[in-house]
Amino acid sequence: MEDVRQLIHVPILHAPADMGSLAEDLAAAYIERFGRRHWDEYLVLIENFWPTVRTNLEQLGLDYQRVDLYQDGLPVCGREREIVEKAAAAGSENHQLLLELTARGATLLGTEDPRLLLEEYRNVQAALKSNPGAAGVVEPSRQDAQHGETLAKRDAYVGRRVSQTLQPGRTGLLFLGLMHNVESFLPADIVRRRLMPRIVGPKDKTP
Numbered sequence: 001m002e003d004v005r006q007l008i009h010v011p012i013l014h015a016p017a018d019m020g021s022l023a024e025d026l027a028a029a030y031i032e033r034f035g036r037r038h039w040d041e042y043l044v045l046i047e048n049f050w051p052t053v054r055t056n057l058e059q060l061g062l063d064y065q066r067v068d069l070y071q072d073g074l075p076v077c078g079r080e081r082e083i084v085e086k087a088a089a090a091g092s093e094n095h096q097l098l099l100e101l102t103a104r105g106a107t108l109l110g111t112e113d114p115r116l117l118l119e120e121y122r123n124v125q126a127a128l129k130s131n132p133g134a135a136g137v138v139e140p141s142r143q144d145a146q147h148g149e150t151l152a153k154r155d156a157y158v159g160r161r162v163s164q165t166l167q168p169g170r171t172g173l174l175f176l177g178l179m180h181n182v183e184s185f186l187p188a189d190i191v192r193r194r195l196m197p198r199i200v201g202p203k204d205k206t207p
Contacts, residue, residue, distance in 0.1 A: 006191045007162060007172040008060070010053060012072060014177060015046045017091035022121070025128050050093040052197040057101075057173075060195075064105040068166055069098055070158070070174040075117055076110030084108065094175060101173070109165055111174075113157040120150050151179060159185025166190065 016023040031039045071094075074080055081102075087095035102108050158174075159182050166172045176182060183192055 003168040004191055005166045005168055005170065005172075005189060006193070007166065007174055007186065008193055008195050009174045009176060009182070010195045010197075011178050012053075012094060012175050013042075013046050013049050014072075015043075015092060015094070018073070018087065018094055020087075022124060022128075026124070029128060046093075049197060050097065053195070054097065056195050056197050062171060064101060066170050067101065067106040068170055068172045069101060069106050069108045070111040070162060070172055070176075071095075071098060071108075072111070072176045072180070073117060074108075074111045075114040076112065076161070077114055078110075080108055080110045098175075106173070109161075111158055111161055112154060116150060116154045116157060120154065123150060152181075155180050155182045156185045158182050163187050163190070 016027055019026055027039065030042070071084070074083060077083075084095045084098050088099050098108060158176070158180075162172055162174065162182070163186060174182065186192065
């Protein structure tokens with residue numbers, strides 16, 4: 001298996017701590033559109049999500065000296081570690097996990113085109129300004145033409161980035177939001193799989 005390139009896609013839920021300066025506006029928009037109860041339930045999902053991801057990763061028994069980390073929203077910029085540390089300090093469990101894995105030997109790699117991330121940021125800003133309720137979703141929808149076009153460009157870039165950096169004998173962990181579709185942009189020689197943590201919500205808990 002020394003010549004095999006493997007990519008494990010971990011579909012993630014974005015928490016407020018991951019949203020940077022847009023966090024408050026996005027939360028308010030979500031509540032306006034779906035109601036406070038749905039927002040609170042989403043926060044419970046996130047609270048249960050990352051411990052499950054950690055457990056599932058442990059079960060894989062990966063040699064982290066041979067693991068590369070790719071992260072949704074992490075630009076190729078030379079300051080990747082600093083960005084992750086800042087997000088982790090702000091409370092992002094996603095980025096805290098990245099730091100834990102690098103401490104075990106994994107390699108952190110810039111993943112996204114900074115220009116496309118800026119384009120996405122401006123799209124969300126414009127949507128919030130013009131119609132706050134319509135932007136009240138944590139994950140952008142491909143049904144929205146502008147979001148969908150930018151998302152497709154981002155996915156194409158991430159696919160190229162993984163193809164160019166993931167070497168034979170190594171495993172990539174790709175932490176990417178639910179609306180992304182990178183698989184169609186990956187070369188055929190990369191063995192792909194998905195880690196699908198079971199998300200426990202309030203309705204799943206027994207009294």
